[in-house]
Amino acid sequence: MNNAEPISVFNSGKYIIISLENEIISPEEIYYDLNSIIQEININQDIWVVGFDLTKVAKICDIKSSSESLNISLTKLILEIKKPVIGLVSGEISNRLFEMILPMDYRITDKKSIFIMSQIFNDNMQFDGATQLLPRIIGLNKSKELIMFGKQINSKEAHEMGLVNIIVDEEKLNEIFTRKIELLTQFSPLAMQFTKSAINFSKDTNTIRGMNMENDLYSILLSSKDRTSSINSIKNKNKRKPYSGK
Amino acid sequence: MSWEYIKFDKNEHVAKIIFNNPQKNNALNILMRSEFSEVLNACSIDDEIKVVIITTNSENFCSGADLSEFNTFPSIVESNLISKNNNLWKDLYNFEKPIICLTKGWVIGSGFEIIMLSDFVFSHTSSIFKMPEVELSLTPISGGTQTFLNKTNIAIAKEIMLFSEEIDVYKAYNFGIINFYSDDYNILIEQVRKFTENIKTIDLKRLKIVKKLLNLSTEENLYLGKHWEQYYSTTLR
Known part of the structure; x- marks a missing residue:
C-alpha cells in the first residue's frame, strides 16, 4: 500500500491505521485511494483490525459535482470493511465528519468533543447515510433531535446515547486507540469477522432468519484451525497458541 | 417427571425452571439443553402456567456452553442441521408466555444469550455478564448476534460481542439489558414475586x-x- 496524502496508512502487520491528514477534506480527494485501501484490507488475511484516526480532520466538505455525488459515499466504503473498525475522533465532529464515523464498530473520543449535524439550518440535508445509520445506533427519538433540530451534544451525552463507546483524556487518545486495536488482535480474526457480519445482518432481517444465519456462520467456523486449537487448548489446559486467522 | 440438570417447580400460575449443574457452574451440556427444551415445551402447553422464571440453585446462573463437549460431534453438516431443526433458542424466542430470568454470578455466553431471549431480567449485583466467543475463536450460536439488537443498540452489541469484555449489573442496567438489580437476593426474589403476582390477574x-x-x-x-x-x-x- 502506498502512503499518499491526504491519507496516510500505518500497517503494523495485524492491524492497519488509516489517518486523514488534512484539516479540510473533500470526499472526491480521498474516495478513490480509500476505496483501494479498503479493497486490499478485505482481501489481505493478515490484516485483522482497522483503525480510522480522524483527529486531524475539522471538516469534510460536500461533494462539488452533483453528477458524481451518488457514486462517492465514504460511509459505504467503511460499511464494506469486513473486519472490525475502530474510529478515533476529537474536537467538533460535525455534518459529513459525523456521518463518516457512523458505520464504524467502535468509536473513541475525548472529553471536550462535540457532535452536531447542522445541515438543516443551511438549506441542506444529510447525504452519507446519517438518516439511516444514526437511528440504528441511538434510536429514532434521539436521532430526530440531532438531525431535525440540529441539537449539539457533548461527549458525555454522546456516550450515554451509545454514539461513542469510550471517552478518554485528550492526551491518552492515541494510547487507548492503539490499546483497543491491539486487544482485538489477540482474538480470533475469523470469529470477529463472522460475529460482525451476523450483528450487521440482524438489522436487515427478522430474528429467526438471523438465527439461521448465525448458525451457518458458526458451522463454517467449526472447521477453522483457530477454533480447533482454541478448544483443544482449553480441554488440555494448555496455553492457547496465538491465532493464525486460518 | 425428573431431570438430571434441570429442576422444575410449579406454584399456581408460576413455573420455575432451575439450572442444576452446579459442579460445572451450570454450563449447558447436550443433555441439559435437551431437558431445558422438554421443560419449556411442557410449560408452553400447560394453560395454568402464565409466567416462567428461569434461575439457578447455585452461585452462578449459567457459565455458557460446556466446552468439554466441543469437537466431539462427528460431522459439521449434521451438527448444523440438528441445531437448526431442534433449536432451543428459537423455542425460547417464540415462547408465547412471559419469561423472567433471575440471575446471580456468571451469566456467560449462552447464559447471557438466554437472558437476551427472555422478557424481564432481575439480577443480583454479583452477576457478571460476558460474551467470550471471539476470544475462543467461536461465534455466538444462541441468537446473541440477533437478539442483542432487540434490547439494546448496535454500538453496545458490538462492544459486548467483539471486545468480549465483562460487564457488571450497573452497566447492564444502563445498556437496557436487565430490568432490575439489587445487592440483596431476598429483595430480588420479593420483586419477582410481586411481578408474577401482578401477572396472575391478566x-x-x-x-x-x-x-x-x-x-x-x-x-x-x-x-x-x-x-x-x-x-x-x-x-x-
Whole structure:
C-alpha cells in the first residue's frame, strides 16, 4: 500500500491505521485511494483490525459535482470493511465528519468533543447515510433531535446515547486507540469477522432468519484451525497458541 | 417427571425452571439443553402456567456452553442441521408466555444469550455478564448476534460481542439489558414475586398477544405491525 496524502496508512502487520491528514477534506480527494485501501484490507488475511484516526480532520466538505455525488459515499466504503473498525475522533465532529464515523464498530473520543449535524439550518440535508445509520445506533427519538433540530451534544451525552463507546483524556487518545486495536488482535480474526457480519445482518432481517444465519456462520467456523486449537487448548489446559486467522 | 440438570417447580400460575449443574457452574451440556427444551415445551402447553422464571440453585446462573463437549460431534453438516431443526433458542424466542430470568454470578455466553431471549431480567449485583466467543475463536450460536439488537443498540452489541469484555449489573442496567438489580437476593426474589403476582390477574391470551406484538415491533415494518395490533385488538373485544 502506498502512503499518499491526504491519507496516510500505518500497517503494523495485524492491524492497519488509516489517518486523514488534512484539516479540510473533500470526499472526491480521498474516495478513490480509500476505496483501494479498503479493497486490499478485505482481501489481505493478515490484516485483522482497522483503525480510522480522524483527529486531524475539522471538516469534510460536500461533494462539488452533483453528477458524481451518488457514486462517492465514504460511509459505504467503511460499511464494506469486513473486519472490525475502530474510529478515533476529537474536537467538533460535525455534518459529513459525523456521518463518516457512523458505520464504524467502535468509536473513541475525548472529553471536550462535540457532535452536531447542522445541515438543516443551511438549506441542506444529510447525504452519507446519517438518516439511516444514526437511528440504528441511538434510536429514532434521539436521532430526530440531532438531525431535525440540529441539537449539539457533548461527549458525555454522546456516550450515554451509545454514539461513542469510550471517552478518554485528550492526551491518552492515541494510547487507548492503539490499546483497543491491539486487544482485538489477540482474538480470533475469523470469529470477529463472522460475529460482525451476523450483528450487521440482524438489522436487515427478522430474528429467526438471523438465527439461521448465525448458525451457518458458526458451522463454517467449526472447521477453522483457530477454533480447533482454541478448544483443544482449553480441554488440555494448555496455553492457547496465538491465532493464525486460518 | 425428573431431570438430571434441570429442576422444575410449579406454584399456581408460576413455573420455575432451575439450572442444576452446579459442579460445572451450570454450563449447558447436550443433555441439559435437551431437558431445558422438554421443560419449556411442557410449560408452553400447560394453560395454568402464565409466567416462567428461569434461575439457578447455585452461585452462578449459567457459565455458557460446556466446552468439554466441543469437537466431539462427528460431522459439521449434521451438527448444523440438528441445531437448526431442534433449536432451543428459537423455542425460547417464540415462547408465547412471559419469561423472567433471575440471575446471580456468571451469566456467560449462552447464559447471557438466554437472558437476551427472555422478557424481564432481575439480577443480583454479583452477576457478571460476558460474551467470550471471539476470544475462543467461536461465534455466538444462541441468537446473541440477533437478539442483542432487540434490547439494546448496535454500538453496545458490538462492544459486548467483539471486545468480549465483562460487564457488571450497573452497566447492564444502563445498556437496557436487565430490568432490575439489587445487592440483596431476598429483595430480588420479593420483586419477582410481586411481578408474577401482578401477572396472575391478566388474561393469558391477552398477555401472549401483547408479547407477540412487542416482539413483532423489532421484526416488521411499522405499518404491518400497526395492522396486526389493530387486528388482534379487534379480535379480543
